[in-house]
Amino acid sequence: MLSVQNQIVLITGASSGIGAACAKVFANAGAKLILAARRLERLQELVELSDTTSVQFHLLQLDVSDRSAVESAISSLPPGWSDIDILINNAGLSRGLDKLHEGDIQDWEEMIDTNIKGLLYLTRYVVPGMVKRDRGHVVNIGSIAGHQTYPNGNVYCGTKAAVRAISEGLKQDLLGTPIRVTSVDPGMVETEFSEVRFRGDSDRASKVYQGVTPLTPDDVADVVFFCVTRPSHVNINEVVLMPVDQASATLVNRRN
Numbered sequence: 001m002l003s004v005q006n007q008i009v010l011i012t013g014a015s016s017g018i019g020a021a022c023a024k025v026f027a028n029a030g031a032k033l034i035l036a037a038r039r040l041e042r043l044q045e046l047v048e049l050s051d052t053t054s055v056q057f058h059l060l061q062l063d064v065s066d067r068s069a070v071e072s073a074i075s076s077l078p079p080g081w082s083d084i085d086i087l088i089n090n091a092g093l094s095r096g097l098d099k100l101h102e103g104d105i106q107d108w109e110e111m112i113d114t115n116i117k118g119l120l121y122l123t124r125y126v127v128p129g130m131v132k133r134d135r136g137h138v139v140n141i142g143s144i145a146g147h148q149t150y151p152n153g154n155v156y157c158g159t160k161a162a163v164r165a166i167s168e169g170l171k172q173d174l175l176g177t178p179i180r181v182t183s184v185d186p187g188m189v190e191t192e193f194s195e196v197r198f199r200g201d202s203d204r205a206s207k208v209y210q211g212v213t214p215l216t217p218d219d220v221a222d223v224v225f226f227c228v229t230r231p232s233h234v235n236i237n238e239v240v241l242m243p244v245d246q247a248s249a250t251l252v253n254r255r256n
């Protein structure tokens with residue numbers, strides 16, 4: 001098993017859910033963490049909750065969909081933080097659950113700009129340094145939605161299908177380097193995801209998980225950590241994980 005001790009890990013979308021869980025797992029293993037999200041106060045709370053004496057953090061208030069902000073954040077990392085070893089492209093969201101022909105175009109723009117373009121910007125600005133240093137690992141958080149489109153999921157599913165294709169393409173383009181690329185593609189995980197999708201409608205969001213035992217963010221973080229800590233000649237290309245109560249994007253066993 002590879003150690004992540006003192007490895008520099010950049011996690012986007014670290015202010016909540018899967019990203020925050022990844023931050024905890026990597027912090028416990030002694031990594032140096034660059035945590036990025038728009039809600040800086042949430043990143044600060046995460047740091048306060050951890051054992052700050054032994055873990056080093058660098059916080060970035062960053063909107064991944066803002067290309068120039070991403071470029072400037074990466075190019076102006078302070079000394080000791082710029083040589084990123086592990087990039088976890090986790091920031092993402094869904095907006096709405098509408099028929100395509102009735103969808104809100106602004107929602108589409110936000111999902112595409114965050115889930116696809118944001119992931120691409122981070123990749124484009126971080127991976128050249130990995131190539132130069134001959135080391136690195138990129139983990140993209142995809143989704144079951146990138147494997148199976150579900151009714152009204154149209155554009156969100158499209159963005160996750162794009163993440164899957166981009167992960168595959170990046171792996172191909174990095175062939176001949178030691179840099180690894182992994183896509184971790186969960187099914188249903190209970191986070192703020194549905195609250196964001198339904199714009200704060202908590203009742204509707206909680207119904208998504210009603211009567212099932214969903215994955216937790218920690219379950220997904222465990223898988224990310226497993227992939228990153230395999231021996232350096234092992235590349236886990238793709239992991240699809242879902243709760244026992246789920247068999248596909250649309251087949252869910254509800255006990256009520």
Ligand code: NDP
Nearest residue numbers: 013015016017018037038039063064091092189191192193
């Ligand atoms: P959360 O809503 O709990 O977390 C989403 C994170 O993404 C937040 O930290 C948010 O931070 C960040 N984020 C969103 N937009 C931006 C942006 N423009 N710039 C920077 N950060 C941004 O949801 P999850 O933890 O569930 O989602 C994490 C990833 O997992 C997403 O890519 C999602 O698509 C994927 N996923 C989720 C599943 C689920 O069922 N929950 C299943 C499969 C995949 P902030 O708002 O502070 O910027």
Ligand code: 8X3
Nearest residue numbers: 143144145187188249
């Ligand atoms: C999140 C899982 O099935 O709600 O990517 O799209 S799903």
